[in-house]
Amino acid sequence: MSDQSLADAPDLTVPVPPGPVPSAPVRERRPEVELSVDGQLVSVPEGSTLLDACRQCEIDTPTLCYVETLTPVNVCRVCVVELEGSRTLVPACSRKAEPGMEIRTDTERVRLSRRMVLEFLASSTDVTQSPELCGYMESYGADPERYGERDAQAESKTQPVKVDNELYVRDYAKCVLCYKCVEACGEDAQNTFAIAVAGRGFDAHIATEFDVSLPESACVYCGNCIGVCPTGALVFKAEHDLRERGEWDASRQESTDTICPYCGVGCTLSVQTQDNQIVKVTSPLDQEVTSGNLCIKGRFGWQFTTGPSETSDDVAADGE
Amino acid sequence: MDLHFTADEPTASEVEAVDAVLGAADSRWFGGQRVDRSEAQTSESGHRTAGRRHLLLPVLHAIHGRVGWISRGALNYACKRLDVPPAEAYGVATFYDMFSLEQAPPVVARVCDDIACQAKGAGDLCAGIEKVMGPAGGGQVSRCGWVRSPCLGQCERAPAVLVTASGERPWASVIAPATAQTVEAACSEDSQTDSPQVRDSVPQAGQASLQLLRRVGSPDAQSLADYRSDGGLRAWELALEQGPEWVIEQVERSNLVGRGGAAFPTGRKWRAVAQASGPKYVVCNADESEPGTFKDRVLMEGDPFAVVEAIMIAAFATGSQRAYVYVRGEYPDATERMRYAIAELESAGLLERACPIEIRRGAGAYICGEETALFNSIEGFRGEPRNKPPYPTDSGLFGRPTLVNNVETLANILRILQQGGAAFAAVGTERSSGPKLFCLSGHVAMPGVYEVPFGATVRELIELAGGVSGTGRLQAVLVGGAAGAFLGPDELDAPFTFEGMRAVGATVGSAVVMPFDDSVDLGAVLLRIAEFFRDESCGQCVPCRVGTVRQEELLERLRSGQPIGTLDHEHRLLREVSQVMRDASICGLGHTAASAVDSALERFPIFQEATR
Numbered sequence: 001m002s003d004q005s006l007a008d009a010p011d012l013t014v015p016v017p018p019g020p021v022p023s024a025p026v027r028e029r030r031p032e033v034e035l036s037v038d039g040q041l042v043s044v045p046e047g048s049t050l051l052d053a054c055r056q057c058e059i060d061t062p063t064l065c066y067v068e069t070l071t072p073v074n075v076c077r078v079c080v081v082e083l084e085g086s087r088t089l090v091p092a093c094s095r096k097a098e099p100g101m102e103i104r105t106d107t108e109r110v111r112l113s114r115r116m117v118l119e120f121l122a123s124s125t126d127v128t129q130s131p132e133l134c135g136y137m138e139s140y141g142a143d144p145e146r147y148g149e150r151d152a153q154a155e156s157k158t159q160p161v162k163v164d165n166e167l168y169v170r171d172y173a174k175c176v177l178c179y180k181c182v183e184a185c186g187e188d189a190q191n192t193f194a195i196a197v198a199g200r201g202f203d204a205h206i207a208t209e210f211d212v213s214l215p216e217s218a219c220v221y222c223g224n225c226i227g228v229c230p231t232g233a234l235v236f237k238a239e240h241d242l243r244e245r246g247e248w249d250a251s252r253q254e255s256t257d258t259i260c261p262y263c264g265v266g267c268t269l270s271v272q273t274q275d276n277q278i279v280k281v282t283s284p285l286d287q288e289v290t291s292g293n294l295c296i297k298g299r300f301g302w303q304f305t306t307g308p309s310e311t312s313d314d315v316a317a318d319g320e
Numbered sequence: 321m322d323l324h325f326t327a328d329e330p331t332a333s334e335v336e337a338v339d340a341v342l343g344a345a346d347s348r349w350f351g352g353q354r355v356d357r358s359e360a361q362t363s364e365s366g367h368r369t370a371g372r373r374h375l376l377l378p379v380l381h382a383i384h385g386r387v388g389w390i391s392r393g394a395l396n397y398a399c400k401r402l403d404v405p406p407a408e409a410y411g412v413a414t415f416y417d418m419f420s421l422e423q424a425p426p427v428v429a430r431v432c433d434d435i436a437c438q439a440k441g442a443g444d445l446c447a448g449i450e451k452v453m454g455p456a457g458g459g460q461v462s463r464c465g466w467v468r469s470p471c472l473g474q475c476e477r478a479p480a481v482l483v484t485a486s487g488e489r490p491w492a493s494v495i496a497p498a499t500a501q502t503v504e505a506a507c508s509e510d511s512q513t514d515s516p517q518v519r520d521s522v523p524q525a526g527q528a529s530l531q532l533l534r535r536v537g538s539p540d541a542q543s544l545a546d547y548r549s550d551g552g553l554r555a556w557e558l559a560l561e562q563g564p565e566w567v568i569e570q571v572e573r574s575n576l577v578g579r580g581g582a583a584f585p586t587g588r589k590w591r592a593v594a595q596a597s598g599p600k601y602v603v604c605n606a607d608e609s610e611p612g613t614f615k616d617r618v619l620m621e622g623d624p625f626a627v628v629e630a631i632m633i634a635a636f637a638t639g640s641q642r643a644y645v646y647v648r649g650e651y652p653d654a655t656e657r658m659r660y661a662i663a664e665l666e667s668a669g670l671l672e673r674a675c676p677i678e679i680r681r682g683a684g685a686y687i688c689g690e691e692t693a694l695f696n697s698i699e700g701f702r703g704e705p706r707n708k709p710p711y712p713t714d715s716g717l718f719g720r721p722t723l724v725n726n727v728e729t730l731a732n733i734l735r736i737l738q739q740g741g742a743a744f745a746a747v748g749t750e751r752s753s754g755p756k757l758f759c760l761s762g763h764v765a766m767p768g769v770y771e772v773p774f775g776a777t778v779r780e781l782i783e784l785a786g787g788v789s790g791t792g793r794l795q796a797v798l799v800g801g802a803a804g805a806f807l808g809p810d811e812l813d814a815p816f817t818f819e820g821m822r823a824v825g826a827t828v829g830s831a832v833v834m835p836f837d838d839s840v841d842l843g844a845v846l847l848r849i850a851e852f853f854r855d856e857s858c859g860q861c862v863p864c865r866v867g868t869v870r871q872e873e874l875l876e877r878l879r880s881g882q883p884i885g886t887l888d889h890e891h892r893l894l895r896e897v898s899q900v901m902r903d904a905s906i907c908g909l910g911h912t913a914a915s916a917v918d919s920a921l922e923r924f925p926i927f928q929e930a931t932r
Contacts, residue, residue, distance in 0.1 A: 074861075075860050075861045075906070076861070076862050077861050077862050077863050077904040077905070077906075078862075080904045088904070088911060089903045089904050091707065094707055095707075109899075109903060112896060112899060112900065113863070113899075113900045113904040116867075116896055116899075116900035116904075117862045117863060117900065117904065120862050120863070120865075120867065120870065120900075121862060123866070123870070124866055146884065146885070146889075146893060147870060147873070147893075148877075148884045176862075177859070177862075177865070186405075193323075193407055193408055194324075194405075195407050196405070196407040196411035197411050197702065197859075198410055198411045198414045199414050199415075199859070200414070200685070201856070201857040201858065201859040201865060201868070202854065202857070202859060202865055202868075202869045203859070204859030207407070207410065207411070208410075209406035209407045209409070210395075210410060210421070212326055216326055217324065217407065218405065218406075
């Protein structure tokens, strides 16, 4: 260091004059966009979707492939609404609200499309473990029986349940191809990219490369795909086993929120128990820390609560 | 990216094929020489490779061309080199019909059994091929196999077959019209069989009135010097002289609308992209796959320099950085000629004031003709259409403003600049300006591409092609393509213009005119169309993924006289399936997957009886 720079150095005996106290910048309110939904004028912040506007009007809009924590893919088309001036219906979940739009959510056209989408799904997949979808089917009067019994189930839909590890199973007979698991495994959450959509058309299905088993794939068993699956195609092995034995009983279950004991992040866990045994662990979607995502430990690492057993050793080995 | 791979290794020829596209591997990670100094500090990933995902499709083509299928080891190697997750690459590879993920014969004959070829004996051809080559798809791996294929875009010389062969020098031959014997002979060759002459596809060849087809079939179509001496590049020089603003004004004044099917005003696209800032692209959509359509193929084979010249003008006028030509995988000759034309213009230094132009080959997916699916395909993703808005002029290829035009649309640009936009607009009708190419196939005496100013009626077009052949008694005409509509014999006086077709509930589409004589089983044609859409749906959205399947099943039930419940019930269900596809699908494929079927059921008394 030269003499010159020493001379320029601040004299530590002189107190630094007080400056402005730093504060977070004030968040400017987003400008509002006004549109009409079923004749009712509604104002939503710029960048909101039509779904946001519908929800603000308390209009029940069915969704399957949409979830707040993932980028909308608008593939299920069950949320379609009529937009004045548009030749086709538009997906509410991804279409951005624009000033002056006129939306109709309860026209004959909208109801027909929603009903048909639900019928299409129920006629080609097993939707029995999706209470949400079954509820929509009832309110839209969907009747999947009218396509007949012999009608096609996609190839992927007839494959047996994939049980290739001790943590979770994949039953693609229940898959409605909503792309949520792919998004959660990929850029929207985990960045692992173990699964993707393969094949084309009715034979499109979720797969690892060359359909290799999960232990051979890039899967890290975070279970974030299970967290977003709307139809029970991806479930905990514990839940699958209980259901197989006919012992799964939602009425005997409780959910308790707690904080994950493993690391210092502090993820909220919702621990679901039946007969004092943990059967499933999730995290609330609106939880700031997790947005519903967990890691292998938080999601699956709770065997210690019931003492050492053969299963817990297997899990530890798999988790390595 | 932290990727995980299975233990499968590539073979030497697979590595060679990938390296031929990407260059030799420069680190031990990929099987290259270990370089201690660099490998301690760098890895081939991050931005350097993330920017190369768009090479996935060319790499898959290279592997497939070399060994005839894509093995686990080969996919692993491609993914390592490009830093693409193997699950995603598998998803991409399984998206395309022309890729096999199981060991397959090195020589495969793709036999078109689509509607135009059906009308010209594709059924007998398939039976004949089965006799000499065994069943389609073939279980065991032999040297040659064959598969049924959707429309190959060779409808004017139906029935058509495309033979593809892998190896050190992969080749592809078009056999049309084909017989079982000529197909078998082509399969046993070691190299490409001579393709049919493109001149034969243009019955009007040599006529003075032709504009777009003027040079098609002229012997010098492959020479840049001859192209220049024949008035080529004049439009390009005019564009350079007058500047981008003038070019766009002429295109606007011409009232030219897109010839790919959507009929969007071309000038508006050009203007929007020209006004956008930052990197932008031009894409020439040459993924012509609509059944019954072959006009773009004829333009690319017959006058490739003109198409490239138009791309140069588009790039210059919009200020684009790079242009892509996406040619369907089933067009080996068009690809080769376009590649040659680009190379010639480049080595003459003529691309400098335009931009670099690259050819990308499709791999057998009709949906990739949808512009946003095409972008995804170029970018190395599955060819699934994107939701619109945003439109390509705002966010297209690589998320940048993109001008995407069909081949025929671009070909018109040269005329517009040479004649002036106003003169161009004066040709045709008020709302449908300019000359137009029509694809006549099926039961016409002289099938081929015809050029007529907009305004001719369907009847005049059929007469131009020598009238109805076969039995000579017309039953129905399919206009616009498989996504178009059927017209009855009493509707032939409708002008084949945008407004004229709309008036009879049809569309111009890709300007297909396919008459069927009264010997044709129209029910079978409808079923084949339904099968086509079922096969070609990308599977992304529910209305189209399941709707196209249910539509086909319904038609099959009606055809076999085994309805569920009453006929009325089945017809109502069919209408509802059609409506949800039209209303709620993501893209044009779903929107139009039922239109031909609907139009036929409206007009003809088919499927009205419970038993046949």
